[in-house]
Amino acid sequence: MAAGRMRSTRRLRSWIVEQVSSGKYPGLVWDDEAKTMFRIPWKHAGKQDFRKDEDAAIFKAWAEFKGKLTEGGQDNPASWKTRLRCALNKSPEFKEVMERAQLDISEPYKVYRLVPFSEQGLIAPEKKCREKSTRRSKRRSSELDSDDASNVKQIKTEEELAVSQLVSCIVSCFLCVCVFLSPDQDSFNVEIHYLGQEVLRRQIQGTDVRITYLPSSPVPPTPAALKVRFPRIPLPEPPSTLPAGQELQALFTLLPFMEKGVLLTSGRQGVYGKRFCQGRVFWTGPHTTTPGLHKMERNNEPVLLFSKDVFKQQLDQFRSNGGEPPQCGVTLCFGEELNNTEDPSRKLIIVKITFPWAEQQIQNAQSIFESITILQSLASQSPLGEITLNLVTVPSPTSDTITCGTF
Numbered sequence: 001m002a003a004g005r006m007r008s009t010r011r012l013r014s015w016i017v018e019q020v021s022s023g024k025y026p027g028l029v030w031d032d033e034a035k036t037m038f039r040i041p042w043k044h045a046g047k048q049d050f051r052k053d054e055d056a057a058i059f060k061a062w063a064e065f066k067g068k069l070t071e072g073g074q075d076n077p078a079s080w081k082t083r084l085r086c087a088l089n090k091s092p093e094f095k096e097v098m099e100r101a102q103l104d105i106s107e108p109y110k111v112y113r114l115v116p117f118s119e120q121g122l123i124a125p126e127k128k129c130r131e132k133s134t135r136r137s138k139r140r141s142s143e144l145d146s147d148d149a150s151n152v153k154q155i156k157t158e159e160e161l162a163v164s165q166l167v168s169c170i171v172s173c174f175l176c177v178c179v180f181l182s183p184d185q186d187s188f189n190v191e192i193h194y195l196g197q198e199v200l201r202r203q204i205q206g207t208d209v210r211i212t213y214l215p216s217s218p219v220p221p222t223p224a225a226l227k228v229r230f231p232r233i234p235l236p237e238p239p240s241t242l243p244a245g246q247e248l249q250a251l252f253t254l255l256p257f258m259e260k261g262v263l264l265t266s267g268r269q270g271v272y273g274k275r276f277c278q279g280r281v282f283w284t285g286p287h288t289t290t291p292g293l294h295k296m297e298r299n300n301e302p303v304l305l306f307s308k309d310v311f312k313q314q315l316d317q318f319r320s321n322g323g324e325p326p327q328c329g330v331t332l333c334f335g336e337e338l339n340n341t342e343d344p345s346r347k348l349i350i351v352k353i354t355f356p357w358a359e360q361q362i363q364n365a366q367s368i369f370e371s372i373t374i375l376q377s378l379a380s381q382s383p384l385g386e387i388t389l390n391l392v393t394v395p396s397p398t399s400d401t402i403t404c405g406t407f
Contacts, residue, residue: 013093013114015065025058031111037097039109045077049106052077059084088112092120186266189329190233191352194251195242196345202233203356209233211332211351212261212277230263235349251348254279254335262332264353265302269309271330271355272302282338285330287311293339305330311358319365328358 020028020038027041043055050056059080063069068083088094093115100111186207192200213235235258242248257279265272275281275296282295287307296303306329314326331338334349344350 012087012091015062016094017114019058019061025061026054027107027109028058031100037100037111037113039111042101042103042108042110044108045081050077056080062087187356188264188266189354189356192233192235193345193347193350193352194238195247195348196350197239197242199239200233200236204231204233206231207266208264210261210263211235213255213258215256215259232261235261247348254348258334258349262296263302264305266355269307270304270311271306271308271353273305273330273332274302275299277334279335280337282333282336283330284333284338284340286314286327288340293337306355315361315365318362319368325362325366326358328362329354 016038019025020030023029025041027039029039031037031039040058041055043050045052045056056077059077060069062084063080066083089096095113095115097111097113102109186205188204188209190200190202190204190209190211191198192211208230210230210232212232214232216237235255237255238248238251242251258277260276260278262281263274263276265274270287273281273283273296275298278298280295282293283303283305284294285305287304287310288294294303311326311328317323318325330353331344332351332353333344333347334351336347338344338347338350344352
């Protein structure tokens with residue numbers, strides 16, 4: 001918000017409060033004992049019982065205060081009312097309370113609420129805090145003797161100066177750092193490796209993807225084959241860059257057995273995998289519940305490869321305690337056994353699957369720690385030398401998450 005507009009709306013707020021408290025305008029009164037809401041007369045100028053001197057008095061007073069009483073010949077109650085209505089509706093310091101209005105009575109009125117500073121984006125308080133802190137800093141510097149001044153570390157960058165001022169003030173200020181975490185938008189990043197070499201990389205937006213081998217054929221696909229239910233990622237033919245030998249021959253032999261492939265589905269609980277191909281499929285991941293090998297049985301019930309609930313628990317622990325971030329992917333091995341201790345680069349076909357929505361949440365959590373680390377470092381350089389951090393996680397109506405820090 002521009003500084004000029006903020007000064008204008010602040011002037012409107014103080015003017016309105018003064019007029020309501022004066023009691024000299026008929027119908028302009030406080031609507032609650034706490035004096036956070038006020039009634040303003042709202043009679044239409046076209047009504048027969050409209051009294052210009054009484055019903056339009058507050059609107060005329062605002063036009064006179066702004067020096068617009070006779071501007072352009074608009075000396076009439078309707079223009080006065082429009083001017084104040086627009087000012088109230090545009091100002092972030094006022095909010096109309098429609099459910100408390102009474103517009104169908106003989107003396108109709110609207111109700112507006114005085115919006116607290118904490119609900120206005122903190123622009124005005126923060127600016128005021130910085131100005132006050134600057135004055136305090138200058139006064140404090142003049143009071144320090146030469147020995148004390150030499151012990152105060154100079155802050156060089158504008159960003160450090162601004163934060164240090166907020167830390168040394170902010171009693172009267174509130175600083176909120178909000179990180180919006182995207183909702184769980186299901187998607188997959190898929191990497192396919194042959195003998196340790198990446199041969200394909202794809203990203204799929206959606207809840208389902210099928211990884212399968214599609215043998216080349218000179219016959220065009222039938223219309224039925226084109227109407228597939230799920231997006232497909234085909235296992236490619238081995239590239240010429242792979243070294244010749246027994247392993248490459250084994251890869252050519254294995255690929256046809258991967259026809260029909262593996263179906264991945266993302267649901268409310270997590271990501272599931274179901275095997276349809278003849279070739280065996282083993283998998284590893286951070287949420288395995290039993291030791292040893294983990295194998296997908298053909299045409300059986302889907303296997304839970306990645307638990308969203310467990311991931312969220314691990315993410316909450318990471319936000320609170322730091323340490324290693326949670327893993328956000330699984331590994332499939334086609335045609336060969338694979339456990340958590342083996343090197344996947346030695347396998348014929350490895351498919352690495354990660355989830356972008358999970359990676360984004362980890363990045364957002366890491367950014368919070370980086371911000372806190374910077375603020376803590378700057379706080380240690382402050383003459384006051386103290387800072388308190390309170391982190392609060394608040395769910396928003398759009399299912400995003402807002403993490404706020406108060407200092």
